[in-house]
Amino acid sequence: MLSLVLMVVTSLFFMGIVIRTKSITSGRKGPGIFQPMKDVIRLWKKGAVFSRTTSFIFQIAPSIYFASIIMAILVIPFGQYKGIVSFDGDFVFFAYVLALGKFFSIIGALDTGSSFEGMGASREALYSMLAEPAFFILMGSFALYTGHTSFYEIFTSLHFGSYISYALGILATFVLIMIAMIENSRMPVDDPKTHLELTMVHEVMILDNSGFDLGLILFGTNLKFAMYGALIANFFTGSFSILISILIFLVVQILFAIMVGILESFSARFRMGNNAQFIFTLTSFSILIFFGVLLIMGKFV
Amino acid sequence: MVYIQTYIEILILTLLLIPFIKMKWKGIVTVSAVILNAIIIGYIALPALMGEKLEFILSGTIITSEIPIRIDALSGWFMLLINFTVITGALYGLQYMKAYQKQTTNISLHCLAFLLMQTSLMAICIIQNSLVFLFAWEIMTLSCFILIIFEYQKQATLKAGITFLIQSHVGVLFLTLGFIWVNYRTGSYDFEAIHQFSTTFPPVVSLGVFFAFFIGFAIKAGFVPFHTWLPYAHPASPSHISAVMSGVIIKIGIFGILRMLQLIQTDYVVLGYLILVFSVISGIYGVMLAIIQHNLKKLLAYHSIENIGIIGIGIGLGTLGIGQENSNLVFFGFGGALLHVLNHSLFKSLLFFGAGNLYQATHTMNIEHFGGLVKRMPQTTILFLIASLAICGLPPFNGFVSEFLIYSGLFQGMKNIAMLNIMTLLFSVFGLVLIGGLALLCFTKAFGSIFLGNARKDFNDTPTESKMGKLLPMYMAAAGIVSIGLFPKFFLSLLLEPIKLYADKMKFMEDISPSIQISDTLQYIGYCAIEFIVLVAFILYIRKWVTNKKPKPIQATWGCGYVGETKKMQYSASSFIRSYRKLAEPLLSIEKHKIDIEGVFPSLGKHETHPHDKIEIWLLEKPWKRMRHFFIRFQFLQNGNAQFYVLYGTVFIALIIGFPILFDAIKKIIYFLNQI
Incomplete structure (x- = not known):
C-alpha cells in the first residue's frame, strides 16, 4: 500500500521536475513542478472529440492502458514492504500486464484509420518487443543472484558485497533508466517535443485522443516514470528504517527526474533506423550483468 | 469396455447411414454422432485423468498379437481436450458447410472422414500396440487428407493435400523405423517393450530410438525444420478443419513425444x-x-x-x-x-x-x-x-x-x-x-x-x-x-x-x-x-x-488538416511491419518487386512482397531440384513401351536369382586361388 501511495505522490511532480530541469538548462525559468498534473486535471474536465472512423476499441483502449499501469504498480514493493500483489515470478506478470496495455494502445491507434498513427504504433510495437529481453535477462540475473523470483524477495535479499556487485548495481540502474526512457518514449529513441508527425513515436499514436482519455494517457506516462523510478529506488532502500527509506525513495526519484531532464536537454534523438540496434544493445548490457552475477557466484574463475 | 463397444456401434451405424440420408440431415447426424461419442469418451477419460488407470488386453490377431489398451492420465487429458475442439469444430462446420450444400457426395465423404478422424485420434491415445497404433495413425492421416482436399477443384488445395500426405508418410517411415528397431530387439509389439528395451540397452541407443520417434512425431507436430507441410495445409482446408488440425491434430504429435518420453529411459x-x-x-x-x-x-x-x-x-x-x-x-x-x-x-x-x-x-x-x-x-x-x-x-x-x-x-x-x-x-x-x-x-x-x-x-x-x-x-x-x-x-x-x-x-x-x-x-x-x-x-x-454530460462531437480523423478520403492513406499491414522486415531481412527470404514512382507526372507505382520459407527452400526445394536433375538422366528407361518393361522385369528376376549364384561362384574362385 505504501509503495502505491508513494508512487502516486511521485507521479504528481515527476514530469514537472523533468520539464523544470529542461527549462533551467535552456536558460528559462519554466513552469511550476505541478504544472503537468494541472494540465492532466484540466483535460479530465474537458469533453472529447472522436473520429468517425473509430469504434469501441478506441473508447476502451486508454482505460485499459491506464489500468495495466496501475496493475503493474501494484506489484512493485517498497523496501521491506511488499507490494499489494506479490508472488513468485511476479515480474513476469509485471512485464506482461504492461504488454497488455501496449497492445491496447497500439490497436487504439490503428482504430483511427489514420495515415500517421499506424507509423507510431508500428514503431512502438517493435521497440517494446526489442526492449523486453533486456528486462527479463536483468531480472533473471537478479533471480539467479538472490535465488528468489519475486520483486519483493529479490530486493530484500539483494545486498551489495564486492566491487563487482556495485558495478552490477550501476549497470542495472543504467539498463532500467534506458528501459524507462524507451517505454515512456523519451529522448534517445523518441522526442516528445517534436512537431512533425513523421518523427514521432508515442505522440503520433495519441493524436486523436482528447479530453479524459488523453488525460489518462498522460497521467499513465507520469505513473510509468514513477514506477521505474521506484524500481531503481528499490536497489538502494535496502533495510533502512521506514523514514529513511521514504527519504531515499524521494531523493532517488528526484535525481532520476533531473537525470531524465538533463539527458533530454543535451542529447538528440537517434535516427529512426538506428533505434532498433540501440535498443537491442541493452540486451547485451543485461547479459553483461548476467555474466557479472556468474562471476560473483564463482562460476568464472 | 462396454463404452468402447457402444462407441464403435455408434460409429459404424453413422458411417453406414450418412451416404444414404438427405443432405439436410447429413451434418446434423454427423455432429450428433461426434457429440455422443465425445460424451462416451468423456466417461472413460475423466476417471483416467483423475488417476484411475484403465488397462485391458484385446486378443488381437496372429499378425498383430495381443493389443493392449491402456488409458492413463496422459491419454485422458489429451482425449478430453481433443474432443472439446472436435465438438466445437463439428458445430462450426455444420454452419460453415452450408455454403457448399450442392456438393452432396463431397459432403458425405467429408462427414465420414471427420468421424473417422475423431475415432482414429481416440485410438491413437489408447492403443499401445505398435502395429495397430501405426494402423490408427494411418487412418488419421488419410482422413485428414480427405478433409483437407475438400475444395479439390483448386489446384493449390490439391497440392497442399499431397504435400501433407507425403510428409506425413515420411513421419510414418520414422515411426516404423523406431517400432521395428524395438521389435527386432525384443520381439514384441507392446509399448511396454519400448520401456524394457530402453532399460536394457545403454542410454545412447535409447536416445537413438527416441530420436527416430521424435522425428516421426515432430513432422506431425510441426517442429522446425519438419514444419513445411503446415503452412500449406492450413490455408487450403475449410476453416473448421484448419481449426481442428491446428488445435488437436498437430498436438497428437506432442502426445506421441510425451508418450515416448514416458516410456523411454535414457x-x-x-x-x-x-x-x-x-x-x-x-x-x-x-x-x-x-x-x-x-x-x-x-x-x-x-x-x-x-x-x-x-x-x-x-x-x-x-x-x-x-x-x-x-x-x-x-x-x-x-x-x-x-x-x-x-x-x-x-x-x-x-x-x-x-x-x-x-x-x-x-x-x-x-x-x-x-x-x-x-x-x-x-x-x-x-x-x-x-x-x-x-x-x-x-x-x-x-x-x-x-x-x-x-x-x-x-x-x-x-x-x-x-x-x-x-x-x-x-x-x-x-x-x-x-x-x-x-x-x-x-x-x-x-x-x-x-x-x-x-x-x-x-x-x-x-x-x-x-x-x-x-x-x-x-x-x-x-x-x-x-x-x-x-x-x-x-x-x-x-x-x-x-x-x-x-x-x-x-x-x-x-x-x-x-x-x-x-x-x-x-x-x-x-x-x-x-x-x-x-x-x-x-x-x-x-x-x-x-464524461457523461460532456460534449462529444464526431469529427474526421486527424490528418494535418486533410479531411477527405483517407482509405488508401491509412497504414497497411505491410507498412506496419516494415521496420521489422528491414531488421529481419537477412534472416528471412522475401521476394520483392518494386516499381518506384518517378518523374513529374508519375505513372503507377507498385510494391509487392512474397515471403518464402528459407528452411523449405534449403531443405526441400533445392535438394529436390538436384534430385530431379539427376534422375532425369534415367528418363530413357521410362519409354512407355510394354515390351521394355517386361524386359526390366526379366532382368530384375534374373539378377535376384543370379546374384547369389554369382556370389557363390566368386567365393569358390577365391577359395581356389587361395589353394594354389
Whole structure:
C-alpha cells in the first residue's frame, strides 16, 4: 500500500521536475513542478472529440492502458514492504500486464484509420518487443543472484558485497533508466517535443485522443516514470528504517527526474533506423550483468 | 469396455447411414454422432485423468498379437481436450458447410472422414500396440487428407493435400523405423517393450530410438525444420478443419513425444537440452515468418509452429527436470506444456473460426484487403480480440498462465548453476521473451489491419456478422480461454496426475511440495486476473461518469488538416511491419518487386512482397531440384513401351536369382586361388 501511495505522490511532480530541469538548462525559468498534473486535471474536465472512423476499441483502449499501469504498480514493493500483489515470478506478470496495455494502445491507434498513427504504433510495437529481453535477462540475473523470483524477495535479499556487485548495481540502474526512457518514449529513441508527425513515436499514436482519455494517457506516462523510478529506488532502500527509506525513495526519484531532464536537454534523438540496434544493445548490457552475477557466484574463475 | 463397444456401434451405424440420408440431415447426424461419442469418451477419460488407470488386453490377431489398451492420465487429458475442439469444430462446420450444400457426395465423404478422424485420434491415445497404433495413425492421416482436399477443384488445395500426405508418410517411415528397431530387439509389439528395451540397452541407443520417434512425431507436430507441410495445409482446408488440425491434430504429435518420453529411459539431461534448443528455434522461426505473411490462415499456421515451440520448451524443461532430479522443473515444465496444449487448442481454433467467418463474409484471406470490419462484424471482432490477446500470452487470459508456468520453471532451473544448464536456460528465456514480443507485433498487425480503420477494399456483398450457429462454438472456445485465465488453479489440479507420470520417473522422489507451491502462485494469478478486470471496469465506470454530460462531437480523423478520403492513406499491414522486415531481412527470404514512382507526372507505382520459407527452400526445394536433375538422366528407361518393361522385369528376376549364384561362384574362385 505504501509503495502505491508513494508512487502516486511521485507521479504528481515527476514530469514537472523533468520539464523544470529542461527549462533551467535552456536558460528559462519554466513552469511550476505541478504544472503537468494541472494540465492532466484540466483535460479530465474537458469533453472529447472522436473520429468517425473509430469504434469501441478506441473508447476502451486508454482505460485499459491506464489500468495495466496501475496493475503493474501494484506489484512493485517498497523496501521491506511488499507490494499489494506479490508472488513468485511476479515480474513476469509485471512485464506482461504492461504488454497488455501496449497492445491496447497500439490497436487504439490503428482504430483511427489514420495515415500517421499506424507509423507510431508500428514503431512502438517493435521497440517494446526489442526492449523486453533486456528486462527479463536483468531480472533473471537478479533471480539467479538472490535465488528468489519475486520483486519483493529479490530486493530484500539483494545486498551489495564486492566491487563487482556495485558495478552490477550501476549497470542495472543504467539498463532500467534506458528501459524507462524507451517505454515512456523519451529522448534517445523518441522526442516528445517534436512537431512533425513523421518523427514521432508515442505522440503520433495519441493524436486523436482528447479530453479524459488523453488525460489518462498522460497521467499513465507520469505513473510509468514513477514506477521505474521506484524500481531503481528499490536497489538502494535496502533495510533502512521506514523514514529513511521514504527519504531515499524521494531523493532517488528526484535525481532520476533531473537525470531524465538533463539527458533530454543535451542529447538528440537517434535516427529512426538506428533505434532498433540501440535498443537491442541493452540486451547485451543485461547479459553483461548476467555474466557479472556468474562471476560473483564463482562460476568464472 | 462396454463404452468402447457402444462407441464403435455408434460409429459404424453413422458411417453406414450418412451416404444414404438427405443432405439436410447429413451434418446434423454427423455432429450428433461426434457429440455422443465425445460424451462416451468423456466417461472413460475423466476417471483416467483423475488417476484411475484403465488397462485391458484385446486378443488381437496372429499378425498383430495381443493389443493392449491402456488409458492413463496422459491419454485422458489429451482425449478430453481433443474432443472439446472436435465438438466445437463439428458445430462450426455444420454452419460453415452450408455454403457448399450442392456438393452432396463431397459432403458425405467429408462427414465420414471427420468421424473417422475423431475415432482414429481416440485410438491413437489408447492403443499401445505398435502395429495397430501405426494402423490408427494411418487412418488419421488419410482422413485428414480427405478433409483437407475438400475444395479439390483448386489446384493449390490439391497440392497442399499431397504435400501433407507425403510428409506425413515420411513421419510414418520414422515411426516404423523406431517400432521395428524395438521389435527386432525384443520381439514384441507392446509399448511396454519400448520401456524394457530402453532399460536394457545403454542410454545412447535409447536416445537413438527416441530420436527416430521424435522425428516421426515432430513432422506431425510441426517442429522446425519438419514444419513445411503446415503452412500449406492450413490455408487450403475449410476453416473448421484448419481449426481442428491446428488445435488437436498437430498436438497428437506432442502426445506421441510425451508418450515416448514416458516410456523411454535414457539420458534425460542431454535430451532436455536438445529438446529445448529445438523448441526455441521452432518458436522464434515460426513467429518470425508469421509476421511477414499476407494470408491470414498462413499467418495462423506459422503461429502454430511458434506455439509448438512454446510447448516444446515446457517439455524440454520437464525432461531436464527428470534428469536433474528436480521436481520443481518437472512440475513447471510438464505442467506448462500440457496446459499450453489445451490453451493453444482453444485460442487457435477460435482464431481459425474467426478466419472462417471473415472468409465467408468477404471471400478473401489477404490481410491487406480487409479493414474496418469491427463495425460490420462486432461479435467476431471481440472473439478474435480475445483469442489474439490469449495467443500473445497476455493476462488475464489463458495463454499467460501456461507461459507463466514455463517462465517460472526456467527461472527455477537457473538455481542449478552448471554452466551449460544456465546458458541453455538463459537462451530459452531470451527465446520465450522474443517470441512473446514478436507475437504481439504480429497480432496487433493482424487484428489492426483486419478489423480496425477504414475498409481498404469494396467487396461485392457488404460483409455481415455471421449467424449464431457459427458464433456459438466460438463463444464456447472463448469461455474456455477466459475460465482458464481466471481459475488457473483448478485446471492445474487436473494436471497433477499426468505430471505425476513423469515425476515418478525420478529416482529419488521428493515430496509433492512444488505442486502446492505452484497452485498457490497460480491462485494469485487468478486473483490478479480478476482484480485487473475489476480495475478496468472501475476505470471505465469512472470514465463514463465523468464524461457523461460532456460534449462529444464526431469529427474526421486527424490528418494535418486533410479531411477527405483517407482509405488508401491509412497504414497497411505491410507498412506496419516494415521496420521489422528491414531488421529481419537477412534472416528471412522475401521476394520483392518494386516499381518506384518517378518523374513529374508519375505513372503507377507498385510494391509487392512474397515471403518464402528459407528452411523449405534449403531443405526441400533445392535438394529436390538436384534430385530431379539427376534422375532425369534415367528418363530413357521410362519409354512407355510394354515390351521394355517386361524386359526390366526379366532382368530384375534374373539378377535376384543370379546374384547369389554369382556370389557363390566368386567365393569358390577365391577359395581356389587361395589353394594354389
